[in-house]
Amino acid sequence: MRRAVALLGLFGVVAAGISLSVLPATKTTAASNEPRTFLIPASDGYGVADCISTASECGKIVANAWCEAQGFGKAVAFGVADRADFTGTVRKPVAAVSQQPLTITCGQ
Secondary structure (H helix, E strand, C coil): CHHHHHHHHHHHHHHHHHHHHHCCCCCCCCCCCCCEEEEECCCCCCCHHHHHCCCCHHHHHHHHHHHHHCCCCEEEEEEECCHHHCCCCCCCCCCCHHHCCEEEEEEC
């Protein structure tokens, strides 16, 4: 009985290896070389707005970490998004600057 189970397991491993070698390999694509801008809600819950809204060393570290997580090299620019940067630019007032979305521009 043990030999049958071991033989069945061996055939399963061989079949899996053959099927993986026959399947086409998927390509992973790297981030493009052109800069990309991301809009982040100010109330994301991680406290990103506290660092990004000021041009401090903390903001630079957070922006660089965000870009690296998205597959880019480093942050080119970051800060509070201008009203023209995001959709829904209806002229209704925003309560405070801290509630406006944040922007991070990533590059290589």
